[in-house]
Amino acid sequence: MKTTKRDKLKTAGWAVGSAADFLGLSAEEAALVEMRLALSQTLRSWRTKKRLTQGDLAKVLRSSQSRVAKMEAADPTVSLDLLMRSLLYLGATPKDIAKAIA
Amino acid sequence: MKTTKRDKLKTAGWAVGSAADFLGLSAEEAALVEMRLALSQTLRSWRTKKRLTQGDLAKVLRSSQSRVAKMEAADPTVSLDLLMRSLLYLGATPKDIAKAIA
DNA sequence: TGCGGGTATGTCAGGACTGACATATGTTGC
DNA sequence: GCAACATATGTCAGTCCTGACATACCCGCA
Numbered sequence: 001m002k003t004t005k006r007d008k009l010k011t012a013g014w015a016v017g018s019a020a021d022f023l024g025l026s027a028e029e030a031a032l033v034e035m036r037l038a039l040s041q042t043l044r045s046w047r048t049k050k051r052l053t054q055g056d057l058a059k060v061l062r063s064s065q066s067r068v069a070k071m072e073a074a075d076p077t078v079s080l081d082l083l084m085r086s087l088l089y090l091g092a093t094p095k096d097i098a099k100a101i102a
Numbered sequence: 103m104k105t106t107k108r109d110k111l112k113t114a115g116w117a118v119g120s121a122a123d124f125l126g127l128s129a130e131e132a133a134l135v136e137m138r139l140a141l142s143q144t145l146r147s148w149r150t151k152k153r154l155t156q157g158d159l160a161k162v163l164r165s166s167q168s169r170v171a172k173m174e175a176a177d178p179t180v181s182l183d184l185l186m187r188s189l190l191y192l193g194a195t196p197k198d199i200a201k202a203i204a
Numbered sequence: 205t206g207c208g209g210g211t212a213t214g215t216c217a218g219g220a221c222t223g224a225c226a227t228a229t230g231t232t233g234c
Numbered sequence: 235g236c237a238a239c240a241t242a243t244g245t246c247a248g249t250c251c252t253g254a255c256a257t258a259c260c261c262g263c264a
Contacts, residue, residue: 028190035186035196053210064253069212079221079251081182084137088130094137098204101196155240166223171242181221181251 032080035101039083040074042100046090047072061089134182137203141185142176144202148192149174163188 025033047057047068054068061068071078071086087097149159149170156170163170173180173188189199 028187031190031196032187035199054212055210058253062253064255065211066213066255067253073212075213077251079181079183080186082252084182085130085134088133094133094203097137098200102200156242157240160223164223166225167241168225168243169223171240175242177243179221184222 033074036074036078036080036083038100039080039087039097040072040078042092042096043083043087043090044072046087046092050090057086057090061086135176138176138180138182138185140202141182141189141199142174142180144194144198145185145189145192146174148189148194152192159188159192163191 047054052060053065054072055065058065058068067078067082068086071083084097087100088094149156154162155167156174157167160167160170169180169184170188173185186199189202190196
């Protein structure tokens with residue numbers, strides 16, 4: 001979790017669209033980060049809309065509360081795979097996911 | 103590579119839209135498979151449009167020809183992460199990716 | 205103030221993914 | 235037929251991701 005502070009800094013005070021490139025990130029890496037961010041926010045909004053706690057969602061996913069927290073924090077250790085799988089298990093469709101990252 | 107035959111079977115004779123659920127896959131798993139399929143096809147079409155060989159693309163990605171082949175075959179051992187990263191490095195945007203999976 | 209439910213952060217063993225290599229299977233032009 | 239090139243398939247050691255646990259932080263409430 002060594003990049004946590006940077007990430008918090010990054011997501012803290014900035015508009016979503018402009019996030020994630022004032023460090024030495026290539027365009028591709030920046031796009032990846034923004035996608036991770038977009039998906040994590042979408043995940044949280046779907047979860048809260050369903051009035052589930054992170055623990056509840058963890059049970060659905062057969063994962064753990066801490067991992068859900070990391071997903072929603074767009075922690076660098078969570079993959080896009082996991083984020084997408086989680087959204088699908090929350091009832092989102094590929095279309096919803098597409099809308100989130102577009 | 104133990105599920106190779108199933109995958110080949112799966113992708114071989116069927117229309118794209120209907121693929122990937124005539125085995126015991128949950129809706130979520132099926133959606134995941136279809137996304138992998140859609141991305142792999144998109145990857146191939148972007149690569150060929152640019153007239154690159156799998157080897158060329160591998161060099162861009164700092165990967166190997168065999169992995170590129172597996173990506174385009176939607177091999178179960180390639181992650182959505184890798185597919186997306188590859189598309190981005192081919193010049194695709196998140197919007198393009200969204201369009202592919204929608 | 206202290207409690208209780210919810211969320212965040214750090215860590216780690218084990219499993220999944222990756223790049224690389226070897227090799228097989230096309231495919232094209234001679 | 236056979237090179238030369240492109241793509242496919244199998245395998246494996248090293249790396250990264252995952253779930254789980256521990257623990258800290260944050261409220262709202264009594």
